[in-house]
Amino acid sequence: MADTTVVVVTWRGAEHVAACLDALAAQDRPHRTLVIDNASDDGTAELLAAHPSAPRVHRLPRNTGYAGALHAALSLVDTPLVAWLNDDAAPEPDWLGTLEDALRAAPGTAAAGSRLEYPDGSPQSLGVRLTADGHGADVRVSGETFGFCGGAALLRTDALRAAGGVPAEFFCYYEDTDTAWRLRLAGWSVRTVEPARVRHLHGASTRPGSRSFHRWNERNRLLMLLRCAPATVASTELARFAALTALLPLRRGVPGAPNFRFTLRLRVLGEVIVRLPAALRARRAVARRSTQGRGEVWRAWAGR
Template sequence: MSSPLRSTVVVITWRGAGHLESCLDALAAQDRPHRTLVVDNASDDRTAELLAGHPSAPEVLRLSRNTGYAGGLAAALPQVSTPFIAWLNDDAAPEDGWLAALEDALDHAPDAAAVTSTLVRPDGTTQSTGVRLTADGHGADRTDPAPEVFSFCGGAVLLRTAALRACGGVPASFFCYYEDTDTAWRLRLTGWRVLGSTARVRHLHGASTRPGSPAFHRWNERNRLLMLLRCAPAAVALRELARFAAITVLLPVKRDVPDAANFRPGLRLRVLGEVVRRLPATMAARRRIGGLATIGRGAVWRRWSGG
């Protein structure tokens, strides 16, 4: 008897013609039945032709504009009817048995809403075995295996669809970065666990975005602050917002400032402006998240921060 189809693998792409084929080939080789749904963020390269001609015949949701990784995931969620939903970067190629390992992990842990993958770089070194929560509220990749992690890496993860919907879905306005850690925060506040795993995915990392670029740092800095304002204890969120603002003010008079985009006053002022403009919506989201929570924000912070 054939296994039932229980997972929808959502692949978000933008100008992915150079690497998307490897992702689709690897999905086609999985030994568990699944639905592949590719969200095309208005690519203007050969992505549409590649998708139309791929032997696996993936379903395609083509958007009229580039909504980023978070926006693409949010657009896909209403189209998913399977019990599990996988998020997968278009520059990621799962190894054989990847989906089976993740499904089995959730089957054996009914109190877990998500199981992350082990992402490895092309040279074989480990990029991520999950995400830890630093003492200042950053989400940082961990590289050591662990049975449970604070958050999954959004580049390759399997989630319970119902749990994702119940905790508020995907923060589409983040565009990209921190949508995974924000989602893990909300899952944990509603009582769910997040598992680690050794299911491997080969990841090019940064094929669609350029790590270290001004846009990368803008999204990272802005979304970290928004995540904390939405999910973290109020004292932590306000402390980190004040620290970010203070560093911004002092940068012009400081010596030995790192030569990185996130230490440029102009970029940081833009981040602060975006956070302030979004404060009304962010505070409304905070109230909704608090209304759904079954575990205190402080309890989650004390258990996982600095780990």
């Protein structure tokens, strides 16, 4: 009997989702495969229907992003474990079994991340660290990590639900670090299991470095801090972002990256302000579920 439902989120994944499903079909541990199709319009639906592994497919009426699709999937999962997997990722045959065994051996761990590799075998992510200013950053060397990379991870379903599920409003990026943070506040540990290896194309559905990429990253980092960080950290980082935005038109030598463009940062601030009441409600809900203090978690992990 399967202990895990592997959730594959796809959007216009016709060029790569078959390789992901092939890799899942080759796993040496029984599991269920649930594909959430974010209203693909490139033939993905027909490819999924014809794939020999016959995955369960749930098609959404619109593109809700990675976070929105994971949120939708959670209500469809009835196994004790749930895996998150990008549609451009191809796990090794022992990937799922390695993660399941790691969680089984560590009852206090709620989430186990994988070793994600670029196609040439070099490390892309061995987990996520929390920077001193509240960014989530990929770790590429062995060691303890604050969070997991959501491109390939295994979580305890009940723990995820009890911690508040997946923040659908994030669309994509930072839903994994936010989830890891809430799990830690709820008293769980999070770890990376390096022998669980996954080849990852990275950015097949989104374009890292694009305007949308930077918009989602900047916005969701601030929303995550408002939801999870100590109040002084959240307010300081929001004020710092706003102040830098206001000063940009007066500065010379501004970096050319999209996240330093005045109009993009104004849009981020507007979206954060619109979402502020919901973020504060979520903050109160996180506090009710927490067994660890926000300051305690921050001091233990920020800047490591």
